[in-house]
Amino acid sequence: MGILVAVEGLDGAGKRTIVGRIEAAATDRGASVSTLAFPRYGESITADLASEALHGRHGDLRESVYAMALLFALDRAAARRQLREALTAHDLVICDRYCASNAAYSAARLGGGADSEVVEWVADLEFGRFQLPVPDHQLLLGVPPDVAMSRANGRAETDADRPVDSYERDAELQHAVYRVYGEFVESHWMSSWSWADGDDAVAAVLAQL
């Protein structure tokens, strides 16, 4: 059975980039690695609906914190078998965003912290009802909101497939999400966490192997 590592952070923090670096470094060490990115756009109808809502479609769907979180959670529920098979076949499975994203963004949108009711709701729903595996380790890419937002904007200019959505445009939300993530690290929400960036982030995950 492999270990499950979730990479978390703000929009534009560099999660996709660091997941690629961790995968390369772990493979170099002889580990077999599988990666998965949530939301699974293009593969999951619920993920696509969430994305479309974040880009202004589907009426007032986006206004509901719980409805948005449910869509993201249903995307992961549908990937449960794929996740379990990956954990059976590989030494390391890395998720680019996982359940902590849902908990952090939902709590932040509701103006709360790591001890919010919605955080418990997400954990009960995803780890309880949907029986998703709890990550062995979670990595917070410690890139602050201003830097992450400018990277997300830069990427949107060069990558037509990733235009900024309504969460990414919302500086107040990004600051609030960063605060909740910090509380998750402090309180070891669901499992161990490391808060790192760049080479330190790669090393933090390799240390789990």
Ligand SMILES: Nc1ncnc2c1ncn2[C@@H]1O[C@H](COP(=O)(O)OP(=O)(O)O)[C@@H](O)[C@H]1O
């Ligand atoms: N360490 C870094 N320093 C500077 N730019 C970076 C770094 N990591 C990623 N980027 C750039 O920032 C943007 C966002 O990175 P990405 O990995 O797509 O973030 P995320 O998956 O967290 O949204 C991309 O244009 C990427 O090339």
Ligand SMILES: Cc1cn([C@H]2C[C@H](O)[C@@H](COP(=O)(O)OP(=O)(O)O)O2)c(=O)[nH]c1=O
């Ligand atoms: C996976 C996930 C993402 N989100 C949020 C974080 C992001 O602001 C937004 C879109 O995810 P994101 O990873 O930014 O997708 P992309 O960069 O490919 O557009 O959804 C949740 O609120 N809950 C979740 O479970």
